[in-house]
Amino acid sequence: MAKVYEKNRCKEMTESEKYALLDDVIRDYDKKESNLIQILHIGQVIFGCLPLEVQIFIAERMDLPLSKVSGVVTFYSYFSLEPKGDYIISVCLGTACYVRGGKQIMEKLKELLCIDVGETTGDMKFTLEVVRCMGACGLAPAIRINDKVYKRVNPNKLKQILDQYK
Numbered sequence: 620m621a622k623v624y625e626k627n628r629c630k631e632m633t634e635s636e637k638y639a640l641l642d643d644v645i646r647d648y649d650k651k652e653s654n655l656i657q658i659l660h661i662g663q664v665i666f667g668c669l670p671l672e673v674q675i676f677i678a679e680r681m682d683l684p685l686s687k688v689s690g691v692v693t694f695y696s697y698f699s700l701e702p703k704g705d706y707i708i709s710v711c712l713g714t715a716c717y718v719r720g721g722k723q724i725m726e727k728l729k730e731l732l733c734i735d736v737g738e739t740t741g742d743m744k745f746t747l748e749v750v751r752c753m754g755a756c757g758l759a760p761a762i763r764i765n766d767k768v769y770k771r772v773n774p775n776k777l778k779q780i781l782d783q784y785k
Contacts, residue, residue, distance in 0.1 A: 629665045637665050638676060645680045652683060655691055659698060667702045704739045704746040706784050708732075709763040713752035716760040720773065724760050725749070727774035731781060744784070 629637060644661050648654035658677060659669060666673050669692050678685040692698045708728060712721045725747075729735055732745055739746040755761040758770035762780075769780055 630667070632665075641665055641673070641676065642680060645677065650681045652681065652687075655681065655683070655688065656695075659688075659692060663698060668699045670700055702739065702743065704744050706744060706764050707746050707748060709748045709750045709753070711751070711753045711755070711759070711761045711763075712749050713756065713759075715756035716753075719759040721760040723774050724762060724772055724777065727777050728762075731777060745781075 629640075632640070641658075641662050644665075645658055648658055655677075658681070662673055662677060663669050671689075674688045674692060675685060677683075678688040681688075692700070710716075710721060710725045710728065712725065716724075725736070728747055732740055732747060734740055734745070734747055736747055736749055750763070753761050753763060753768060755768055755770050760772055761768055761770050762772050763769070764780070764784065769776075772780070
């Protein structure tokens with residue numbers, strides 16, 4: 620099980636190659652229900668998301684009801700039914716961030732990216748999400764782009780921040 624699953628490498632694969640790789644993963648994990656979350660994580664790396672067709676494939680290969688697989692996918696916010704952009708922008712709207720301008724940050728990002736919360740730009744570059752707390756309350760408002768947190772953000776700084784990712 621020492622295989623490495625990389626999002627960019629998987630983007631270049633055909634659909635049949637992706638399904639074959641996912642089938643190998645399921646076999647590597649012995650089709651055990653206790654490994655379902657790990658299999659779903661890898662499945663999402665391979666496909667970029669977990670649409671119904673992929674969930675059905677996993678359920679059939681693992682001899683699980685589709686409702687079990689789908690229930691896990693829809694319960695955990697990590698999993699996505701739709702493809703996400705290369706850069707996930709998470710805007711904190713917890714109490715501290717909201718009070719210090721988080722809503723204005725969100726509105727400006729929606730304007731700059733021409734998308735709404737939960738959507739991805741047409742070029743698949745950015746996905747916009749809301750989180751309830753990043754643990755940076757003393758430095759609010761905060762946003763996160765993938766793994767990098769930006770603190771004390773104001774709407775005027777957003778274009779400059781986004782330009783780093785274009």
